[in-house]
Amino acid sequence: MENTMYQVSTLQALILGYSRTVINVDELIQHGDTGLGTFEDVNGEMIVMDGHCYRSDQFGNVTEVDPSTGIPFAAVARLYGNQQFQLNDMPNFASIQTELTRKIEEVFGLNSMHIVRIDGEFGKIDARSEGPYRSHHIRLKEILLHTQQSFLFENIRGSLVGVYFPDYMDGINMPGWHLHFLSEDRTKGGHVFDASIIKGAARVDKITSIHINLPKEASFDTYSLKEDLESEIKSVE
Numbered sequence: 001m002e003n004t005m006y007q008v009s010t011l012q013a014l015i016l017g018y019s020r021t022v023i024n025v026d027e028l029i030q031h032g033d034t035g036l037g038t039f040e041d042v043n044g045e046m047i048v049m050d051g052h053c054y055r056s057d058q059f060g061n062v063t064e065v066d067p068s069t070g071i072p073f074a075a076v077a078r079l080y081g082n083q084q085f086q087l088n089d090m091p092n093f094a095s096i097q098t099e100l101t102r103k104i105e106e107v108f109g110l111n112s113m114h115i116v117r118i119d120g121e122f123g124k125i126d127a128r129s130e131g132p133y134r135s136h137h138i139r140l141k142e143i144l145l146h147t148q149q150s151f152l153f154e155n156i157r158g159s160l161v162g163v164y165f166p167d168y169m170d171g172i173n174m175p176g177w178h179l180h181f182l183s184e185d186r187t188k189g190g191h192v193f194d195a196s197i198i199k200g201a202a203r204v205d206k207i208t209s210i211h212i213n214l215p216k217e218a219s220f221d222t223y224s225l226k227e228d229l230e231s232e233i234k235s236v237e
């Protein structure tokens with residue numbers, strides 16, 4: 001079954017400070033039921049799950065957003081769960097990433113994109129989010145210095161939702177696994193720095209095509225997207 005990753009803008013553009021609306025939430029969820037991103041002016045972390053779009057504010061509190069809310073960057077796809085497996089006793093984020101990578105390597109998927117969801121019980125979720133910061137050409141790392149807050153959830157049920165992009169797509173999105181968390185009761189979440197899984201069930205889909213919706217504003221062409229941003233991307237992730 002053909003499955004397309006639908007992406008709004010590029011990670012490079014967001015890193016360099018392009019945080020204006022490209023499309024709204026209503027349009028985004030027509031193209032995918034699972035994924036992540038952020039909102040206009042980098043106003044919180046986005047979690048798309050079951051066709052609903054949620055925002056984690058700078059304190060880790062989650063609400064479902066209005067369909068008219070603007071989006072500068074996101075990546076979504078359809079989750080079918082063609083590959084399913086258990087993830088139990090995962091002590092940290094590195095172990096989760098390693099096992100996910102091993103599983104997609106088994107199906108010859110390292111050079112393809114993937115969408116993932118892991119439902120279960122988590123020992124800890126070390127996460128962050130941020131409040132809005134209206135800017136133009138101010139880099140994301142500078143914005144996060146002003147607005148980012150970190151928080152820790154312990155012994156909590158919920159879901160990790162995310163995407164995998166291969167190394168050669170660096171700049172379009174973050175290479176490797178990028179995961180956001182949403183609690184089972186849909187009240188807590190954020191961008192995940194570290195996590196431990198007590199017991200989890202993973203669903204993964206391999207994706208071999210991508211549609212990128214680039215900003216239409218003339219100001220988009222004032223950003224130097226050829227700049228090497230590898231270290232900067234790692235610093236904000």
